[in-house]
Amino acid sequence: MSSDLYEIILLTFLVSGTALLLSTLIGVPLGAVMGLRRFIGRRWVVVLLYTGMGFPPVVIGLFVYLLLSRSGPLGQLNWSFIPELFTPGAMILAQTIIAFPLVAGFTMAAVMGVDPQLQQQVISLGATKRQAATTVLWEARIGVVVAIIAGFGSIISEVGAVMLVGGNIEGRTRVMTTAIVLETRKGNFDLALALGIVLLGIAFLVNLAMLRLQGRSMNA
Amino acid sequence: MREEVTYRIQALSKAYEGREVLAIEALEVQRGEILALVGPSGSGKSTLLRLLNFLESPTRGWIEFAGARFEPGQEMPLALRRRVTTVFQRPMLLNRNVWDNVMYSLGLRGQRDADGAAWAVLEQVGLANLAKQNARSLSGGEAQRVALARAIILKPEVLLMDEPTANLDPYNVGLIEKIIYQVNREQKTTVVLVTHNVFQARRLANRIAFLLGGRLVEVGEAEAFFKSPADSRTQAFVNGEMVY
Numbered sequence: 211m212s213s214d215l216y217e218i219i220l221l222t223f224l225v226s227g228t229a230l231l232l233s234t235l236i237g238v239p240l241g242a243v244m245g246l247r248r249f250i251g252r253r254w255v256v257v258l259l260y261t262g263m264g265f266p267p268v269v270i271g272l273f274v275y276l277l278l279s280r281s282g283p284l285g286q287l288n289w290s291f292i293p294e295l296f297t298p299g300a301m302i303l304a305q306t307i308i309a310f311p312l313v314a315g316f317t318m319a320a321v322m323g324v325d326p327q328l329q330q331q332v333i334s335l336g337a338t339k340r341q342a343a344t345t346v347l348w349e350a351r352i353g354v355v356v357a358i359i360a361g362f363g364s365i366i367s368e369v370g371a372v373m374l375v376g377g378n379i380e381g382r383t384r385v386m387t388t389a390i391v392l393e394t395r396k397g398n399f400d401l402a403l404a405l406g407i408v409l410l411g412i413a414f415l416v417n418l419a420m421l422r423l424q425g426r427s428m429n430a
Numbered sequence: 431m432r433e434e435v436t437y438r439i440q441a442l443s444k445a446y447e448g449r450e451v452l453a454i455e456a457l458e459v460q461r462g463e464i465l466a467l468v469g470p471s472g473s474g475k476s477t478l479l480r481l482l483n484f485l486e487s488p489t490r491g492w493i494e495f496a497g498a499r500f501e502p503g504q505e506m507p508l509a510l511r512r513r514v515t516t517v518f519q520r521p522m523l524l525n526r527n528v529w530d531n532v533m534y535s536l537g538l539r540g541q542r543d544a545d546g547a548a549w550a551v552l553e554q555v556g557l558a559n560l561a562k563q564n565a566r567s568l569s570g571g572e573a574q575r576v577a578l579a580r581a582i583i584l585k586p587e588v589l590l591m592d593e594p595t596a597n598l599d600p601y602n603v604g605l606i607e608k609i610i611y612q613v614n615r616e617q618k619t620t621v622v623l624v625t626h627n628v629f630q631a632r633r634l635a636n637r638i639a640f641l642l643g644g645r646l647v648e649v650g651e652a653e654a655f656f657k658s659p660a661d662s663r664t665q666a667f668v669n670g671e672m673v674y
């Protein structure tokens with residue numbers, strides 16, 4: 211494989227890995243809170259979350275594009291921590307917005323699947339609210355792993371949003387999915403297919419690793 | 431001098447969605463006694479137990495425990511809450527092995543170096559040989575004994591038990607009753623036991639409280655309660671004439 215290809219694979223991992231990490235950090239606690247607590251307006255948050263789970267990635271890409279463009283509400287602020295368009299940072303932002311509702315939604319479902327009696331019983335054993343929530347989340351760990359896998363699946367194969375906000379710039383923002391699109395358009399089907407197989411292989415290996423982790427949890 | 435009363439209950443009431451399910455004018459639970467709460471389904475026994483464990487706050491009235499009053503809308507301080515624990519009718523065990531389930535309650539208090547205590551408790555409940563088995567694969571009786579083990583390893587001041595032997599076989603019933611008796615005698619643990627089984631109440635309890643329709647009908651020494659109940663409804667319940 212050429213060094214360009216390595217670079218593309220590396221950037222794919224960097225962008226999707228960082229987005230998945232951020233989605234997990236946002237989605238798992240959010241899902242846990244939604245599953246464990248009842249509060250005013252929860253119904254609306256659930257509706258928003260479910261909408262986010264089914265949102266077309268290309269539309270999210272469009273929103274992020276408009277937000278980050280020079281005349282957009284975030285782009286004109288010029289704050290250092292807000293990523294610029296056509297950078298890996300913008301791609302990470304878009305993929306995080308795509309993945310976190312999935313992680314949160316599936317985590318919420320997993321937490322709600324744990325018998326509510328468990329929380330009451332661990333509190334009766336002397337758990338604080340935080341300890342009880344952590345225990346319930348740990349009991350729902352298989353579902354949480356599935357939530358993270360779902361989040362990963364949604365962004366590793368995603369092309370519309372990263373194309374819009376990243377621009378598919380060689381050496382800067384080209385990832386595997388956008389490279390496949392480009393090579394197909396150029397008629398380089400061999401390379402496009404090779405990239406596709408590598409992408410499938412990566413997705414397979416990551417899912418396999420997650421499932422092994424899940425299996426270990428089930429046998430614990 | 432130590433206070434001889436563990437709980438002092440006054441004008442206690444609990445309502446759900448406006449419907450009052452429990453109303454007790456006054457009741458005291460003595461230190462070191464086994465008090466059995468008996469009564470038909472829906473009489474408020476389990477509700478009272480949840481209030482005594484500070485899992486829910488009263489709608490009216492108060493419960494005094496260790497000098498603190500548990501009143502409507504209040505939360506009991508963690509340190510006091512941790513002096514009381516409950517064994518529920520349907521134990522929810524963690525998806526971990528038996529050992530980890532027993533150590534869990536100590537872990538909540540930051541006590542992780544308690545292998546000796548854990549082995550002793552597992553021996554006491556007859557589950558030392560199953561320490562490494564997943565708790566979810568246990569029988570009903572074994573699961574209830576794990577629940578009991580994770581409660582008594584804490585050496586609680588008060589052990590609340592909600593129908594701990596319902597649907598269990600005679601062997602497990604006998605074993606659990608023996609452990610309750612041991613814990614009460616050896617550690618001077620106050621036990622409040624909810625049971626449908628009047629024979630069990632008679633075997634274990636020093637005093638018995640009879641609840642009906644959320645009201646406390648009668649409370650008295652076990653022998654007197656069964657031999658000469660003061661209230662005709664208690665008499666009917668003891669004689670098995672009460673339909674419920």
